[in-house]
Amino acid sequence: DIQLTQSPSFLSASVGDRVTITCRASQGITTYLAWYQQKPGKAPDLLIFDAVTLQSWVPSRFSGSGSGTEFTLTIISLQPEDFATYYCQYFNSFPATFGQGTKLAIK
Amino acid sequence: EVRLVQSGGGLVQPGGSLRLSCAASGFTFTAYWMTWVRQAPGKGLEWVANTRQDESEKYYADSVKGRFTISRDNAKNLLYLQMNSLTAEDTAVYFCARGRGWVDFWGQGTQVTVSS
Numbered sequence: 009d010i011q012l013t014q015s016p017s018f019l020s021a022s023v024g025d026r027v028t029i030t031c032r033a034s035q036g037i038t039t040y041l042a043w044y045q046q047k048p049g050k051a052p053d054l055l056i057f058d059a060v061t062l063q064s065w066v067p068s069r070f071s072g073s074g075s076g077t078e079f080t081l082t083i084i085s086l087q088p089e090d091f092a093t094y095y096c097q098y099f100n101s102f103p104a105t106f107g108q109g110t111k112l113a114i115k
Numbered sequence: 116e117v118r119l120v121q122s123g124g125g126l127v128q129p130g131g132s133l134r135l136s137c138a139a140s141g142f143t144f145t146a147y148w149m150t151w152v153r154q155a156p157g158k159g160l161e162w163v164a165n166t167r168q169d170e171s172e173k174y175y176a177d178s179v180k181g182r183f184t185i186s187r188d189n190a191k192n193l194l195y196l197q198m199n200s201l202t203a204e205d206t207a208v209y210f211c212a213r214g215r216g217w218v219d220f221w222g223q224g225t226q227v228t229v230s231s
Contacts, residue, residue: 009177040216042216044160046160051210051212051223051224052152052160052221054217054218054219057217095159095160097160097162097217099215099216100216102162102174102175103162103175103177104162104165104216106159106160106161106162107159108159109160
């Protein structure tokens with residue numbers, strides 16, 4: 009099974025900052041990667057699929073990049089509503105897997 | 116508006132069974148794979164199972180294989196997760212979601228607690 013490792017697990021930042029979260033796969037997965045945002049007590053929201061494609065509702069300050077084994081989620085100019093936990097997910101074969109999550113907190 | 120409304124969670128004793136339901140509306144249910152994902156208290160997301168539109172393909176996480184069964188009733192736009200031989204490790208919030216791999220709409224989640 010494919011393993012995904014996110015780094016960092018915890019990230020502290022300020023409004024207006026630029027942050028990058030990395031997701032590394034245990035083997036090459038081309039671009040079969042998605043990113044989700046989850047706020048406490050809520051279901052996750054899909055942000056990005058196929059590594060780089062933003063969902064229609066997602067602000068352009070979010071971007072995804074990468075292929076193969078290394079992927080990044082970047083948020084430029086953090087807004088208060090961006091403080092949440094982020095998960096990457098591999099999805100082309102099953103069982104699908106999630107990264108362990110990255111909690112983005114306000115500094 | 117796409118809606119996934121879940122029901123059926125609760126408290127169950129170890130070794131017991133529970134069936135979760137997910138009622139879909141606002142989209143053509145028969146056009147989509149459907150998925151279950153769970154989240155143990157304070158933990159991350161764990162993919163559980165998914166099913167093709169016609170149930171001809173179903174996949175399970177190793178942790179639930181042989182104990183959980185995903186199914187759907189396309190006439191009623193309902194998705195199910197039958198959970199048997201439950202253990203404390205199955206305690207989690209369970210989410211149904213639309214999609215095969217990446218999932219774009221989620222139910223509200225339902226709590227399953229396995230405890231004596």
